[in-house]
Amino acid sequence: MLQSRQFARVLDQWPKDEEAINARYLIRAGFLSKTAAGVYTLLPLGQRVLHKINAIIREEMNGVGAEELSMPALIPKRIWEQSGRWEVPVVYKLTGADGEEYGLGWTHEEVIAEIGEKYLVAEKFLPRAVYQIQTKFRKEARAKSGILRGREFLMKDLYSFHATEADMRAYYEVVAEAYKRVFARVGLQALVCEASGGDFTKDYTHEFQVVAESGEDLIYVCEAGCGFCQNKEIAKVGAGEQCPQCSKGKIEEKKAIEVGNIFRLGKRFSEKFFMASYGIGPTRVLGTIVEVSHDEQGIVWPEAVAPFQAHLLVLGKEEKTRERAKDLYEKLIVQGHEVLFDDREEPAGVKFVDADMIGCPYRIVISDRVPEGEVEIKKRGRAKSEVVGEEEMIKRVFG
């Protein structure tokens, strides 16, 4: 991608109407634009990151035998009435041309349960699992925290169907492991945390929580790292007490962002099979990564989700230098690498500042002072750069 051709660009000031770190950085760096409170546009850079997060999620979901499908956002009232969830406050309700009422999808248990009853009519069709990555709508009383709590957001929701409760419980564990891999791969340290089932189930559910100052949830974690973690809503221990699991560490209270959750639904939505549902918010994941991975200069993207692996900068005014940079860029593109090439007519300072703000994992500089055949590389977040040969750079950055 040529930076001179990009639709959006890095802004030179922080937005005045955002306080959340995720929104401030994403907007300033040109990944995000606010359309309304709790409603955001993902600009091309943001969309690239989202695609990478989704690709990782898809790999892991496919890996546990789930198939991807796509359910509607416009859902007729009768489907919600079957479960008694038409009268919940978060539903956006609208009326069709025929006077029929609809709710915008804020979750899809009812929809998939109905379809499941149609196809999974005998035990020989079980178990099955399907998922989607789709826009959800929730009439939140108050939008806040940038893209961490929007009124429109993306959700990956997986639903599994089982003949027995034991089978449902076994698969639940399989998905929990897949979820751990998803969060690890996108660069997040997620804790598996016991929580209440809310409206869904009396059983405990599990939340995947990322410790962060901006988190809305309070969790109790064992400081010894034994894995004990409970949401404060259900915790029977208090902060400072001895861990009930390992008896070694003390319990610490931390703020955390819930990036995923999994529920054993049982027969709540259908008498015909045991169901479980599993959610990850890809847009929330994106925001969470920014919350935990940034510095004063800008975003620091983990390699797996960075919009581009490398940001190539050309500095200096010599025509020969520009040619060298262009040749290198074209070579990297032909090799299939993801490179953002800052070919703009801007002073060096602007290019450095913008590169730090965008936060690609590697910065590659070609300038009048870098010898021919060599380039300067710097890893985002490290202080020092070094000059190496082109081939060495390719090995290190893209190898």
Added chain:
RNA sequence: CAGAGUGUAGCUCAACUUGGUAGAGCGCCAGCUUUGGGAGCUGGAUAUAUCGGUUCAAAUCCGAUUACUCUGACCA
């Protein structure tokens, strides 16, 4: 939904207290210059959230509406 704050150019702000031709920086356009950490010079275009009231005169005072932010409530 309650409380508080804010709304002036593409962005960030000034002018409002005490009513009298709306300014700046950045960005944008034209030109010159410049190129290793948000460069310089010259010229140019662009703005008072909406509706109403008071007044000779409203960005400024009053009322309503609306939007955004924050705190709380809410959060399958």
